[in-house]
Amino acid sequence: MRRKNSFFDQPKKVLIIGFGRMGKLLVKTFLNKTKALVFVLSRKKRISKQKRLCFLNNWRNLPKVDLIIPCVPISVFEKCVKKINKNIKSACICLDVCSVKVYPVKIMKKLLPKYIKIIASHPMFGPDSYKINRGLKNLKIVLNNTTANKKDYQSLKRFFKSLGLKIIEINPEKHDLYMANSLGFSYLVGKINNLLNIKKTSIDTYDFELLLEQAKIVACDSDQLFLDMQKYNPFAKKIRNKFLRTGRQLINKLNKQV
Numbered sequence: 077m078r079r080k081n082s083f084f085d086q087p088k089k090v091l092i093i094g095f096g097r098m099g100k101l102l103v104k105t106f107l108n109k110t111k112a113l114v115f116v117l118s119r120k121k122r123i124s125k126q127k128r129l130c131f132l133n134n135w136r137n138l139p140k141v142d143l144i145i146p147c148v149p150i151s152v153f154e155k156c157v158k159k160i161n162k163n164i165k166s167a168c169i170c171l172d173v174c175s176v177k178v179y180p181v182k183i184m185k186k187l188l189p190k191y192i193k194i195i196a197s198h199p200m201f202g203p204d205s206y207k208i209n210r211g212l213k214n215l216k217i218v219l220n221n222t223t224a225n226k227k228d229y230q231s232l233k234r235f236f237k238s239l240g241l242k243i244i245e246i247n248p249e250k251h252d253l254y255m256a257n258s259l260g261f262s263y264l265v266g267k268i269n270n271l272l273n274i275k276k277t278s279i280d281t282y283d284f285e286l287l288l289e290q291a292k293i294v295a296c297d298s299d300q301l302f303l304d305m306q307k308y309n310p311f312a313k314k315i316r317n318k319f320l321r322t323g324r325q326l327i328n329k330l331n332k333q334v
Contacts, residue, residue, distance in 0.1 A: 082238055083231040084110040089139060091115045093156055094147035095122075095131075097203045097297075098173060102145060103129065105212070109239060115139060135163045143232075144170045144192075150304035153180055157187045167191040169224055169232065173199055175301070176255065177248035179308045181222055193224035195232065196248060198255075204293050213240030218251055256311035263302055264319055266294030 090106055092099050095118040106114050107128060115130050116122075117138070122131040132138070144164065146156045153174060160170065170192050174180040177196050184194045200216035201209070209215055217236055221229040233243060246254075269291035276288060294302070306312045 080234060081231050083143075083228070083235040084112055085231075088112045088143060089115065089141040090143045090145065091117060091138065091141040092145045092147055093117045093160075095120070096147065098199070099147040101203050101206060102147060102173075105239070110235075115141065135159055138163050140166045140168075142168055144168055146170070146172055149298075149300050150174050150176060150179065150308050151300065154183050154187070157183050160192070161187050161189060164192060167193075169193050169195055169228060171195045171197055171232070173197055174308075175259065175305050176309045177218070177220065177251040178310055181220070181248045185222065190223075193228060194222035195224050195229060196220040196222050198251065200244075202297070204296050211240070214242060215240075216242045216244055218244045218246060220245065220247060220251070252309050253311050255305070256309050256315045260305060260309060260312045260315050261319065262290060263294055263297075263305060264316070266291045267302060270295050 088110070090112050092102055092106075092114065095103070095116050099116065099118075103114055103116060106112050107126065111128070113128050113130070115132055115138075117132045117135070119133060121133050124131055141164075144160060146153060146160070148156045153172070170184060170188060172180045172184065172194075175198055177198060181194070181196050184196075188194060196219070198218040200218060201212070205215065206212065219229075219233060219236070224232075236243060265287070269287065274288070274291075276285075280288070306316065
């Protein structure tokens with residue numbers, strides 16, 4: 077039986093916009109797992125010693141690429157997409173990696189020309205979970221084919237599967253609803269834990285150790301990411317209000333009983 081092609085079976089060029097923690101992880105993955113030529117657009121001037129990695133520091137004269145990955149904070153995502161629209165004049169795939177989905181999909185569909193095909197994604201991992209897991213195997217990635225043709229979408233999907241990732245295909249609305257209840261909630265708990273500055277002790281229970289581990293992971297992410305997830309997820313406010321209301325009810329109940 078003939079094996080179906082993966083996206084990177086043929087030589088490809090990838091442009092990653094932004095070189096933060098996730099951008100660096102993506103660069104590492106593409107260099108280690110493919111033979112692609114990787115371009116990184118970053119405001120800081122950098123020099124690469126690796127043959128297949130090239131740093132760019134402005135939008136002028138960008139190379140023709142097969143895949144663009146905006147890896148920027150959600151708060152500047154629209155500005156970045158406008159730059160892509162203005163400077164990328166050839167057909168390619170645009171794959172976002174935002175931790176919310178309704179907002180970036182809306183922006184990409186509105187601003188990108190039709191010759192740029194859109195695939196929405198959310199890697200359900202970051203540098204910390206990658207390190208703890210010792211790689212990508214069995215970690216999850218959410219995918220949604222927004223405007224790409226079926227062949228390109230399936231070939232990119234096969235590439236992610238080849239990395240050992242578990243593929244979850246859901247629409248942007250359902251993604252954001254799930255995230256408001258899970259990631260949004262866990263970040264709230266982690267942030268509160270960090271603000272309280274609770275430390276480990278010699279008699280911690282296992283469930284408390286897990287809670288501290290979550291707080292540690294949250295502490296590694298920027299305050300901007302936390303704010304963006306709350307601001308741009310259309311379901312987050314409802315969960316925040318429910319969290320606050322339930323907490324008040326519980327404390328009031330305790331105050332009456334103790």
